[in-house]
Amino acid sequence: xxxxxxxxxxxxxxxxxxxxxxxxxxxxxxxxxxxxxxxxxxxxxxxxxxxxxxxxxxxxxxxxxxxxxxxxxxxxxxxxxxxxxxxxxxxxxxxxxxxxxxxxxxxxxxxxxxxxxxxxxxxxxxxxxxxxxxxxxxxxxxxxxxxxxxxxxxxxxxxxxxxxxxxxxxxxxxxxxxxxxxxxxxxxxxxxxxxxxxxxxxx
Numbered sequence: 001x002x003x004x005x006x007x008x009x010x011x012x013x014x015x016x017x018x019x020x021x022x023x024x025x026x027x028x029x030x031x032x033x034x035x036x037x038x039x040x041x042x043x044x045x046x047x048x049x050x051x052x053x054x055x056x057x058x059x060x061x062x063x064x065x066x067x068x069x070x071x072x073x074x075x076x077x078x079x080x081x082x083x084x085x086x087x088x089x090x091x092x093x094x095x096x097x098x099x100x101x102x103x104x105x106x107x108x109x110x111x112x113x114x115x116x117x118x119x120x121x122x123x124x125x126x127x128x129x130x131x132x133x134x135x136x137x138x139x140x141x142x143x144x145x146x147x148x149x150x151x152x153x154x155x156x157x158x159x160x161x162x163x164x165x166x167x168x169x170x171x172x173x174x175x176x177x178x179x180x181x182x183x184x185x186x187x188x189x190x191x192x193x194x195x196x197x198x199x200x201x202x203x
Contacts, residue, residue, distance in 0.1 A: 003120050006068060011042050015073060019093075022084070028092030035062065057124040063088075064122075067113045087190040109191045112145075146199055149192035164196045 021037055022029070029037075032053075039048035046065065052058045070091065074084040077093075085092045112118060150159065153167045168189065175185040 003117075006065065006116060009046050009065060010069075011045055014042065014045075015069065015076075017041055018069060019073060019077075022091065022093040026093070028085070028090040030090060031063070031066065031088040034091060035066065038066075056127045057122075060122060060127045061119060064113065064119045067109075068116065068119070071110050071113045083187070085187050085190065087194070109194055145195050149195040152188060152192045153196065155196075159196065159200055161197075161200055164193070164200060168193050 018038070021034065021041075035047055035053070038045070042048060046052060046062060049058065049062075052062050067086065070084055070086055074086070077083070081096050083094055083096050085094055150156065153159070153164065153171070155163060155167060171189045172186065173179065175189060
């Protein structure tokens with residue numbers, strides 16, 4: 001059987017509606033609230049499946065699908081002077097200040113979420129291993145991504161969830177655009193946090 005594509009999982013006009021929802025929430029919206037809103041707008045989609053938020057594998061697939069679409073959308077609007085700041089707790093559409101580059105490199109998570117084979121090749125056992133703290137298989141963090149994230153947070157192996165959280169708060173205060181920081185920098189900080197949380201867990 002051929003692999004399911006993102007387009008097969010989405011109703012017509014989905015990306016346009018997703019962008020409209022982000023525009024309607026200029027202060028940002030968390031992932032769970034966005035999923036609930038999309039479920040209302042598209043009751044026949046994967047976002048509205050009755051058990052989508054209860055079964056670990058389906059929850060992973062839903063999360064991956066959403067961030068896959070968000071990264072695709074981010075690429076599409078990059079030339080329009082806009083970008084997406086993406087974190088599970090806050091997804092927000094931002095205007096890029098004049099002179100700021102459209103892409104920030106390295107982007108620690110973009111390649112992962114745009115690799116659709118991750119959606120197809122991740123199984124229930126892989127998700128259970130991730131939830132149990134076993135960092136193996138398709139959901140493992142590549143060594144180079146982990147090293148980059150640790151370097152950005154100025155942490156060494158092993159890092160505790162508490163240290164990561166404390167350092168994250170410091171970096172957000174330093175680099176947030178509302179406080180004069182570079183938009184691309186805070187996005188890189190958020191992406192590094194997700195990498196470190198995947199590897200070390202959350203506190």
